[in-house]
Amino acid sequence: MTIMTTISPRALAAPESGIVEVVNYARGRDGLIPLWVGEGDLSTPAFISEATSEALLAGETFYTWQRGIPPLREALSRYYQRRFQKDLSPDHFYVTGSGMQAIKLAIEAITSPGDEMVLLTPAWPNFAAAAELSGAKPVPVQLRFENGMWQLDLERLEAAIGPKTKALFINTPSNPTGWTASHDDLRAILGLARKHGLWIVSDEIYALYHYAGGRAPSFLDVMDDDERIIFVNSFSKNWSMTGWRVGWIVAPPAIGQVLENLVQYATSGVAQFMQRGAVVALDEGDAFVDANIAKAAQSRDLLCDALIATNRVETLKPDGAIYTFLKIDGVTDSRAAAIDIVDKTGVGLAPGTAFGDGGSLFMRACFLRDPAQVAEAASRLQNYILGR
Numbered sequence: 279m280t281i282m283t284t285i286s287p288r289a290l291a292a293p294e295s296g297i298v299e300v301v302n303y304a305r306g307r308d309g310l311i312p313l314w315v316g317e318g319d320l321s322t323p324a325f326i327s328e329a330t331s332e333a334l335l336a337g338e339t340f341y342t343w344q345r346g347i348p349p350l351r352e353a354l355s356r357y358y359q360r361r362f363q364k365d366l367s368p369d370h371f372y373v374t375g376s377g378m379q380a381i382k383l384a385i386e387a388i389t390s391p392g393d394e395m396v397l398l399t400p401a402w403p404n405f406a407a408a409a410e411l412s413g414a415k416p417v418p419v420q421l422r423f424e425n426g427m428w429q430l431d432l433e434r435l436e437a438a439i440g441p442k443t444k445a446l447f448i449n450t451p452s453n454p455t456g457w458t459a460s461h462d463d464l465r466a467i468l469g470l471a472r473k474h475g476l477w478i479v480s481d482e483i484y485a486l487y488h489y490a491g492g493r494a495p496s497f498l499d500v501m502d503d504d505e506r507i508i509f510v511n512s513f514s515k516n517w518s519m520t521g522w523r524v525g526w527i528v529a530p531p532a533i534g535q536v537l538e539n540l541v542q543y544a545t546s547g548v549a550q551f552m553q554r555g556a557v558v559a560l561d562e563g564d565a566f567v568d569a570n571i572a573k574a575a576q577s578r579d580l581l582c583d584a585l586i587a588t589n590r591v592e593t594l595k596p597d598g599a600i601y602t603f604l605k606i607d608g609v610t611d612s613r614a615a616a617i618d619i620v621d622k623t624g625v626g627l628a629p630g631t632a633f634g635d636g637g638s639l640f641m642r643a644c645f646l647r648d649p650a651q652v653a654e655a656a657s658r659l660q661n662y663i664l665g666r
Contacts, residue, residue, distance in 0.1 A: 292411060295403060296613065296632025304620040311647075311655040314616075314626040316453060316600060317520040318573075318646035322555075323566050326517060330555030342550040344538045346373025346526070350553045353560040354526060360564075361486065364498045369531040372538070373553060375545045377483055377512025377525035382408045383540045384508040384527060388477045389414040389444050395479075396438045397447035398430070400455055400603065400630065400637030405447055405481075414444070420636040421457055426594035428457035428603075432466050439474050446471055449481040451494050454603045454633050454642040456596020458488065461495045468500055471507075478507045483515055484599040486567060489575055494598050504530045515600065515646070516567045517559040524548055524556050570646065574600050577645040577652040584656035588663045600646040603630070605639050606663055612641050623658040 282290070301314055345351065351368035358364045374380040381404065389395060391413030397405050399418040406416035419438045421428040435446075448467060450459040459467070471478050480497050488494035497507055509528035514520040529537060541547060578595055582602050585591040592605040609615045612629040619641075620626050630640030645652055 288411060288413065292407060293403070297403070297628045300613075300616045300620065300626065300629060303617060304626055307620075307624065309624045310620070310626060311624060311651055311658070312626040313643040313645070313647070313652075313655060314628045316644050316646075317514065318518055318570060318600075319648055319651065320518045320570075322518050322522070323563070325562055326519070326555045326559045329558040330551055333551035333554035336551075338550040338554065340550065342547050342553070344541045344547045345534065346371065346548065347550055347553045347557075350557050350560075353557045354528075357560045358498075358528075361493060362496060362498050366528065367531070369534060370528050372527040372529065372534070372541065373548050373556075374525045374527060374541065375548050376523035377481075377510060377514060378404060378408075379523075379544065380510035380512065380525040380527045381405065381479070381481065382412070383537060383544065384479045384510050384529075385409055385412050385414060385445070385447075386540055387508070387529075387533065387536055388479070388506075392442065393444040394440065394442040395445045395447055396435065396443055398435070398449065398452070398457075399635040400633035400640065401447075401449060402453045403632050403634060405449065406634060409447075415442070416447075417443070418635040421452075421455060423636065426592055428452070428455040430457070430459065430463050430467075432463075432470075435467070436470055439470065439476070443474065443476060445477040445479055447479045447481070448497075449483075451484040451487060451596070451598025453484065453599055454601045454628070454630075454637070454640075456599045456601060456603065458494050458596075458598035461500060464495055464497055465500050468497065468505070468507075476506070478505075480507055480509045481511075482509060483511050486516060487571055487574055487600055488598045489578065489595070490597060504532065506530075513556055513559060516570065517563050518566075518570070519556075519559065522552060522555070524552055573649065574646045576649045577647055578602065580649055580653050581643060581645050581656050584653075584660055585663075588660055590663050601642050601644050603637070603640050603642050606641065609639065609641075612638060616641060619659070619662060623662050625655045625658050625662075 512525035630637035
């Protein structure tokens with residue numbers, strides 16, 4: 279008997295991230311332009327870090343509320359009034375140790391081993407992995423890809439629902455495709471959930487990155503009170519706080535104790551001094567968020583225009599999120615291509631093989647970076663694609 283034979287089969291089955299594999303291969307190279315992971319190029323702004331430092335130095339280092347400190351839950355309530363035009367009491371909010379933990383706890387709250395969770399693909403691989411580690415089975419449903427754009431196939435989605443289905447996982451705007459559900463799409467998905475008695479886990483982390491103007495449509499716009507919907511979100515993208523690992527859940531207050539218990543037995547809460555920084559991010563960070571969105575829009579146009587101009591890339595400007603998901607003529611192994619591109623151009627892309635069904639021929643590039651840097655990356659990629 280070896281050490282590995284004593285490890286849980288569920289843990290052994292957890293896949294290596296195909297994104298991290300490429301990152302680890304090339305991390306730290308001179309002249310690298312890293313478009314492979316979903317984060318921007320700015321560190322956390324000083325007004326957030328300073329509030330956090332002040333709380334740390336003031337001794338806010340003790341055990342704290344499992345659901346999150348009251349000032350942060352109140353700030354989240356104000357944020358949803360301002361950005362989503364939705365009045366939600368603080369009892370709807372639960373602070374988590376990252377958006378990833380929010381996803382994991384949401385799935386744990388509503389599924390049991392053997393249950394199925396239907397999700398739209400291509401998708402960030404952590405969605406399916408979180409379900410598998412909780413004992414649930416992810417059931418992928420591919421978005422349609424036509425003329426460079428991704429679209430929901432509602433009939434395909436309903437066909438995937440079976441007697442073991444417990445939940446639908448919906449990420450819109452989507453990582454990696456940029457697909458953004460319309461209000462009609464959301465009503466149709468909600469109708470399926472009601473018809474079949476399902477939960478919805480809604481990942482709206484990119485809701486503000488919506489290039490038609492304003493935020494993206496949300497289930498909050500079409501749902502009734504106390505629907506079986508759990509929203510998962512994070513401070514990472516909007517406020518340049520990816521390394522902080524602070525997120526939140528929005529859920530019906532009726533399941534609040536369940537979520538509090540899951541937090542207790544996972545992390546026992548988020549550090550209070552970090553939550554003080556999150557309060558300031560929500561209350562004082564709108565201008566920073568808006569600047570991030572404007573930068574993403576400019577860089578999206580630069581990158582996509584350059585790629586499309588080669589006449590060898592199949593993609594269009596995404597409606598939302600911070601990625602272009604591109605298909606290069608002749609590429610049949612996106613993992614090998616990602617390695618080759620980083621070796622020959624110094625541009626880091628994420629291979630589509632990491633994003634499940636429908637993604638293997640594609641590559642993902644994150645454009646939440648300085649437009650000048652994105653323009654340089656676009657030029658290098660153009661030369662690579664055209665064999666120059």
